Ligand SMILES: Nc1nc2c(ncn2[C@@H]2O[C@H](COP(=O)(O)OP(=O)(O)OP(=O)(O)O)[C@@H](O)[C@H]2O)c(=O)[nH]1
């Protein structure tokens with residue numbers, strides 16, 4: 298999503314790298330280019346103006362920092378300002394002192410309120426909350442049904458309402474009562490959307506807000522609508538008072554301007570981003586990590602967290618112990634790592650998070666074949682245990698048999714053995730390093746990574 302911006306900013310820094318000193322001229326040139334890059338990324342012009350002024354001011358004051366090269370100085374300043382523009386630090390969902398915490402989810406039609414309500418319920422359940430969902434969209438016939446289906450998917454109870462509960466207010470009050478009675482500590486209220494902001498909608502939302510006294514009023518904005526999303530967020534905030542934003546459809550090809558402007562324009566933090574249609578595609582928003590990613594510094598922390606959430610910790614520890622003990626990295630280990638990597642999701646997404654690699658142009662156009670991983674698993678599964686234990690015995694005849702058994706070609710089997718050979722070699726050199734990382738980084742371990750061909 299920030300690909301274009303990221304590429305342009307990195308070019309600015311690269312140009313500066315050639316300069317010996319940071320002068321007024323080369324700094325102005327860099328600022329001009331940064332300004333254009335931000336505007337082209339659809340960042341609100343006022344936000345751009347403020348950003349450039351801040352960077353200029355800082356750069357003038359930083360002449361003392363002689364230890365850093367000019368380009369490093371500018372990168373540091375831009376990184377700091379970008380992080381600030383995105384909100385500084387992560388803004389987590391707040392909880393009420395007295396449960397249940399009520400979260401009112403508002404926004405325009407089709408922005409992703411209902412989907413986000415279910416996603417949020419899922420995330421918060423994982424974090425130990427006991428949420429309850431309710432839809433107070435009494436206008437669109439299938440609206441409440443839609444939330445009921447999603448609620449089932451995320452295994453969270455929904456308040457269906459009784460026949461005499463017909464208005465949004467009645468439904469919301471009923472839901473809160475039930476939440477209290479059933480010991481739920483969180484009530485997520487999905488509201489109706491409108492195509493445009495109108496007085497009736499605002500009136501309804503204000504009444505809900507007054508009656509429920511929510512801890513959070515989250516505005517759901519569709520990133521694909523660019524500056525319109527920022528404008529409506531601002532208007533909702535002025536008329537209703539929001540406490541945070543969920544930016545959806547960040548998996549699309551929007552230029553990212555909304556994400557970069559919303560905090561500065563509304564003064565309210567971006568709390569979560571929607572990264573897909575499925576119920577597991579909601580991520581907390583980390584300003585520092587996103588800024589680092591935009592500047593091509595990778596996002597290793599998110600990658601490690603992601604790896605930790607999907608990779609079986611016990612398996613990873615077993616593997617690490619094995620390697621540290623100096624045991625050989627077998628074909629079976631290789632296959633198991635492939636299976637774990639597959640759980641991480643599309644490879645392109647993973648590669649983007651790695652410093653340096655994410656910015657490589659060749660990689661951006663390269664299509665990573667998920668089928669490749671499936672093929673590897675199939676090939677290893679077609680080997681005999683003896684072959685898996687000792688790849689040296691896999692001769693031509695065996696290769697042909699394995700290819701046939703796995704529905705692949707001898708060429709595929711050859712490729713796999715070559716990749717395995719490389720991974721094994723890397724594993725050997727890595728086994729010392731992984732141990733270090735395990736000790737130094739405490740809970741941060743890098744299971745799986747070294748086995749990926751090409752890493
Ligand atoms: N790609 C993608 N699609 C999303 C995301 N969030 C929501 N959607 C899709 O956007 C469409 C609208 O989502 P809803 O959750 O129904 O939106 P809503 O705001 O509740 O809509 P109304 O109730 O009609 O106002 C659906 O097709 C969702 O699957 C996201 O993060 N990424």
Ligand SMILES: [Mg+2]
Pocket residue numbers: 410411412434440487488489490
């Ligand atoms: Mg809806």
